[in-house]
Amino acid sequence: MTKAIGKAIKCRCPCGTSAIALERMPSVRFFCHCTICQSLYPGDYADATVTLDSNVTILTPDTITFNQYKEPPALDRGTCTECSHPVIGFIDGPKGKKFAFVPSTVLENAGPLPRPLRHVYYATRVRDIDDSLPKTNGPKMSQLMLTWPILKVALGK
Ligand SMILES: [Zn+2]
Numbered sequence: 001m002t003k004a005i006g007k008a009i010k011c012r013c014p015c016g017t018s019a020i021a022l023e024r025m026p027s028v029r030f031f032c033h034c035t036i037c038q039s040l041y042p043g044d045y046a047d048a049t050v051t052l053d054s055n056v057t058i059l060t061p062d063t064i065t066f067n068q069y070k071e072p073p074a075l076d077r078g079t080c081t082e083c084s085h086p087v088i089g090f091i092d093g094p095k096g097k098k099f100a101f102v103p104s105t106v107l108e109n110a111g112p113l114p115r116p117l118r119h120v121y122y123a124t125r126v127r128d129i130d131d132s133l134p135k136t137n138g139p140k141m142s143q144l145m146l147t148w149p150i151l152k153v154a155l156g157k
């Protein structure tokens with residue numbers, strides 16, 4: 001990737017070793033309580049954002065290890081080799097689009113985060129969450145509820 005990163009937002013994992021750059025702040029954010037996110041993220045669930053992969057440049061390819069875990073849809077998840085925190089995930093979408101999932105922790109100093117839409121995979125939650133966001137329990141419904149917001153990302157909205 002040899003993209004110019006002039007005005008891009010630079011973000012780092014919590015330990016500072018792994019870095020990515022984003023052309024702009026992602027527009028979609030959600031909380032995921034699936035068991036894979038629970039095992040990879042500190043805390044009880046993932047706080048993640050979605051953008052098009054073309055918005056993302058990986059600045060430290062040598063410090064990010066990619067792995068696919070069991071549960072579909074198989075997200076190619078990149079974690080920091082030093083702190084093991086998720087840094088970036090990629091997944092193929094419809095019509096040749098590719099999406100990038102960026103943990104909110106990584107975006108922390110990048111400016112105001114988008115408002116979270118909902119909790120998904122809530123059936124496997126570690127604890128109840130007391131907030132006003134909608135909560136979707138099962139995997140099928142969870143994927144469905146994320147489809148439209150993610151498609152809007154694809155349309156650049
Ligand atoms: Zn998850």
Ligand SMILES: [Zn+2]
Binds near residue numbers: 017
């Ligand atoms: Zn790290």
